[in-house]
Amino acid sequence: MRHYQKVVLPYRLYAIGAFEMALSIVQSNPSGGELECKINGKLKVKGSSTVLTNPSIEMGIIHSRVLFEFLGLKAPKGRLIQCSARGTDINIESFGLNKVTVEQVLSHCNGDTDLAEQNIVNTLTAANKMIAHSTEIIKIDNDSINGYFMTCSALIVLFNTYFYQPQSLEMPLAVAATE
Incomplete structure (x- = not known):
């Protein structure tokens, strides 16, 4: 459990930071842009910004699903519900903590709780229907971007x-986008 707590969960939460970074880039450059990536001062990647944003968004959506399931939540049939871990799954209960309830999730939302729930459901549905299975292209417009941002924020607050707080642990810091 220590490895999961010290390595796996921070890795997944860092992915949420990368997700937010990619969303921020797409939001400010909807039609893409030129990307140059230097490592130690040497140009390593050059091309369209989509080489960074597309996989980061897809990865963030998948990690969002995994993190919500870790907390004990899923979204079948368009509603957020509590779920049980499957056989070998590690979840919040593996650490002696209670699953998060839908009411707890929504209690942290400022404003329209129906919209907040729908944004989370849309993110979890995107993981299932648009990434894990080739059924549709991921929708990246202002409404979906704002919904994904809300989902990222909710995950950080919920974790x-x-x-982290019930165990008196520090929350891992996420990646930050720069302007």
């Missing part, structure tokens, strides 16, 4: 409130 800090229901996983």
Whole structure:
């Protein structure tokens, strides 16, 4: 469990930071842009910004699903519900903590809780229907971007409130986008 707590969960939460970074780039450059990536001062990648944003967004959506399931939540049939871990799954209960309830999730939302729930459901549905299975192209417009941002924020608050604080642990820092 220590490896999961110290390595796996921070890795997944860092992916949420990368997700937010990619969303921010797409939001400010909807039609893409030129990307240059230097490592130690040497140009290593040059091309369209989509080489960074597309996989980061898809990865973030998948990690969002995994993190919500870790907390004990899923979204079948368009509603957020509590779920049980499957056989060998590691979840919040593996650490002696209670699953997060839908009510707890929505209690942290400022404003329209129906919209907040729908944004989370849309993200989890995108993981299932648009990434894990080739059924549709991921929708990246202002509404979906704002919904994904809300989902990212919710995950950070939920993990800090229901996983890290109860164990008196520091929340891992995420990646930040620069302007």
